Amino acid sequence: xxxxxxxxxxxxxxxxxxxxxxxxxxxxxxxxxxxxxxxxxxxxxxxxxxxxxxxxxxxxxxxxxxxxxxxxxxxxxxxxxxxxxxxxxxxxxxxxxxxxxxxxxxxxxxxxxxxxxxxxxxxxxxxxxxxxxxxxxxxxxxxxxxxxxxxxxxxxxxxx
Numbered sequence: 102x103x104x105x106x107x108x109x110x111x112x113x114x115x116x117x118x119x120x121x122x123x124x125x126x127x128x129x130x131x132x133x134x135x136x137x138x139x140x141x142x143x144x145x146x147x148x149x150x151x152x153x154x155x156x157x158x159x160x161x162x163x164x165x166x167x168x169x170x171x172x173x174x175x176x177x178x179x180x181x182x183x184x185x186x187x188x189x190x191x192x193x194x195x196x197x198x199x200x201x202x203x204x205x206x207x208x209x210x211x212x213x214x215x216x217x218x219x220x221x222x223x224x225x226x227x228x229x230x231x232x233x234x235x236x237x238x239x240x241x242x243x244x245x246x247x248x249x250x251x252x253x254x255x256x257x258x259x260x261x
Contacts, residue, residue, distance in 0.1 A: 109177065110259045110260070111259075113176055113177065113178070113258065113259040114255050114256055114258070114259035115255075116170060116174055116176060117167065117176070117178075117186075117254075117255040117258045117259065118251060118252060118255035120163075120166055120167045120170045120171075121163050121166075121167065121190070121251045121254060121255060122248065122251055123166055124159075124162050124163030124164075124165070124166035124167060125159070125163060125247060125248075125251055127162055127166065128158065128159035128160070128161075128162030128163055129159055129244075129247070131162075132158040132159055132161075132162045133155045133158065133159065134154075134155075134158075136151065137151045137152070137154055137155040137158075138155070139151075139226075140152075141155055141198050141199065141200075142198065142199060142200035142201075148199075149199070152195055152198050152199055153195065155198065156191050156194050156195045156198070157191075159194065160187055160190070160191050163187075163190075164187070178258060179261055181261050182257060182258045182259075182260070182261030183258060185257050185261060186254035186255070186257040186258040186261075187254065189250065189253060189254055189257060190250050190251065190253075190254040193246070193247070193250035193253075194247060194250065197243055197246045197247065198243070203242075203243070203246070204239070207242055212238075212242060217238075
């Protein structure tokens with residue numbers, strides 16, 4: 102760890118978290134294409150690649166949002182801290198957005214009924230029902246998972 106006091110670390114954590122949260126909201130909802138959103142949870146390599154492209158564009162959005170904040174506030178960030186934080190955030194986001202294991206986790210911890218009950222049904226372009234978007238428990242579980250990992254990434258950034 103660097104030789105910085107606790108108050109500075111706390112301020113770095115707060116500034117990075119708020120900034121990554123802003124970047125997340127923009128990246129997850131504006132940078133993600135409709136094709137990525139529709140395909141990322143599917144089967145096979147096209148779905149995996151759609152998810153990877155989404156996570157990459159999301160991460161670039163977060164970096165673009167964080168850069169001016171870090172520069173203007175003179176945040177004592179390190180390349181190592183940022184690299185590890187972004188890698189952890191990217192991996193957690195990709196894992197959740199692939200959906201199968203994420204929904205299995207929700208089921209395992211007793212959130213399956215919530216996910217099934219609190220839903221909205223939308224039709225996709227190919228007339229398939231989608232119950233994972235905004236207004237659904239699946240979306241809320243997804244977003245709260247991402248915010249948890251934004252917090253972890255921010256803590257990593259402040260610590261390293």
